[in-house]
Amino acid sequence: MITRRNFCKSCGLITMAGVMAPSFLAQTVTASSTNLAQGKRALVVVQMTGGNDGLNTVVPFNDSAYHSARPTIGLKDTDLLKINEELALSASLKGLKGLYDNGQMAIVRGVGYPNPSYSHFRSMEIWQSAEPDKAPDGGWLGRLLTAEAKAGNKDALTKLGITIGNTGQGGGAPLAFWTEKTVVLSFNGLDRFTFKADPQLKTDREAQLAAARKIYGVSNNNALADYVRTTALDALNASESLEKLASNYKPAVTYPKTPFADRLKTVAQLLDADYGTRIFYLSTDGSFDTHFNEAAAHPRLLQGMSEALDAFYKDLAAHNLDDSVLTMTFSEFGRRVAENGSRGTDHGSAGPMFIMGGKNVVKPGLYGTQPSLTDLDAGNMKSSVDFRSVYSTVLKNWLGTEPNPIVGGDFPLLDFVR
């Protein structure tokens, strides 16, 4: 299994591009510019960490197999918001149901990949790298940013993609964003994203900052030190340009007071200021790893996500940005069809993905087919849509880039983008 560390080690010295370029750069990424920065289309990827129970998210309430497999945690009529005679959203997803009814949301059912891994870490690695069959040599969004950089977009590796909050499996930046240099920005809040010096002598800050810039300009042939110092320079540059941006942004709605909602608010703020970021990567709050007493935890997790996304799209609409932002949710796997002995569910396979956007950009409705609850593989559903089809659709039909080099093959496109 590749780790972030041996990824870098294989890079050798970061300053020597020839030595460090991972093979995918040379072999698979063509230099077709998508011109993301000039377009106005943004993508927000929302990670539901821990393995979301898709069956209690998009519920096949009319299937008796669902209720018999889940005698204690199966959702009853009062826990459901029906979308047709077969399927319902969990009642905790009131906000998303609103988006769905308003023609702003598509649901892709039964998404997974062949020979699923039931390890959180391996499966997350697969979703983030889009490489189910081998040790990953980068992230799918990292490949997109790298292609942009090769096509001459000088901000591609410093500004185009941003992760907000901790999205890595052990904290930090996600594998999805691994690039040649991994200088994707991430932050906890704009007020903390600045160089601080002695408050008792404010004039000293400029002198200290100048010294810091000199120090970070010095390479001493240590690849790790170079990684730190280039990250530092990128951070100082980003902080300066963010400070200069006259931010007239005022949220048009009251966001829920949660870290995830705060992250979405920062996305809206950066989009409103037209900072230049087009790819955002965020995770929801809490862990979806509901092995135990799922009925207590899962609805709360869904509700937190749903309320924040609902506020986000209302805010975007008020700023006339809703048709510029496509949001895609995913989790590393779904859960076992049958509940376990602790009123929870163990690790499973396929699950649903939500695609959200403005009314003029999303073709709402249901995509993929709902996997059978009786034709199972060791208690797990068989996926009907490969997640790389969803990625490919977003890449091709939303971002206008060639998906093959990024997801490593041709996958059938879906029709959820207008």
Place this chain on the structure above:
Amino acid sequence: MSDNPLSDRRAQAAHLLRRVGFGGTPTEIDELAALSHADAVEKLLNFKYDGNLAFNLERKLRENGYEADLNDIAYWWILTMARSRQPLQEKMTLFWHGHFTSSFTKTKDTVLLLRQNQLFRENALGNFKDLTKKISRDPAMIDYLDGQSNRKGKPNENYARELLELFTIGIGNYTEQDIREAARAFTGWGFRDRSFVFTAAQHDTGSKTFMGKTGNFDGDDIIDIVMSKRETAQHIATQLWTFFVYENPEPAVVERITETFFKSNYDLKALLRTMLTAPEFLSDKAFRALVKSPVEYTVGMLRQLGTTSIEANVARAAAAMGQTVFNPPTVKGWDGGLSWINSAYFFERINTANQIAVNRGQQGFRFNPYDLLGIGNGGQTPDSAQAAVDRIVKLFLDGTTHPDVKAALTEYLSGGSTLKASDFETAASGKQPGRALDTRVRGTLHLVLSTPDYMLK
């Protein structure tokens, strides 16, 4: 780099202290540098259990009728790390905490987490097989990975999966069926009143087939079978090498340390001795080859600055850099390495360094920058900006950093004028006209603690 910076005994001692501890003070480095490297390693390995600092916090809290929250115990542990005279004890405890993870978010019980922390401390360099059996009975762990609900006929796979995937043999060396069978073997292992209990009625006594062996196995049997596999020794030895020496050890190194660990029946002290006395440990490749974790960075600053008081928000500062002790993000702990470095964490690191450096009051982080410069404690007052920078670079960077970095620091500290010893003494007095220089002395410390070199170990 042409010359190995680790050829000098003082540099070797400083390197060793960065790895087995949190970085040395000049005195600590000098003491070890007076010994051979092998003797220095032996001295650090044979630490005496530090009962003064690793006291029973739980009992103290109960006596005071106080219910500790996450920040209280995190603050306590960071204080312990910053003050301990047995840094390897705390370093190993930190390793085990990131290995056999349990989190406050899940367990919500600070007493259980403290007891688990003491278990790691007491077994820091003991036997890995024993520790694995003990942690399998640890209430915080049982709670964290749902052992309470792992019952006969209703197995919960959570612990069994992570035991195999993360805690022992590693992914790729077992089947999904092995996980299901191992879960059955651990049925009935729970806790009550914060103590381990085995409930026979909930234990599955049926036959289990695990890794090719069949029998009425219980949890200990599963652990014995896993430990009989050389892959387990390899997995753990490689993780410890990655934690203490450098990432991606060469196959020959992996073979050597696996052999030591497996042959010694999982003796951690034997493994550490082999690792720390390996020629690779003092090789050029090992020098500044690892990124300090937020806790290492923070505790290292507190120790090396000589802080005499430590603010209670210190655990939150480390958390903002990405590491909340007692609350790892996932069962895998922290990824470490380059995942500690991104623009947000970068600002959290250097702004924490700044917060400490500019604190002049009696509250919060208290330290005296002029002690470090050798003023007023029998040392020699620097007589130029360059002399002061040399001293600071010696204290925090083993004297080894790029000349251009020193030049930038010197230029900043001098503030455009020529500095004399009396200027530093005036600055140390805290009175005008030394205030501007005081800011720059603190600013120089801030800058040194913000260098890429200082973020590495």
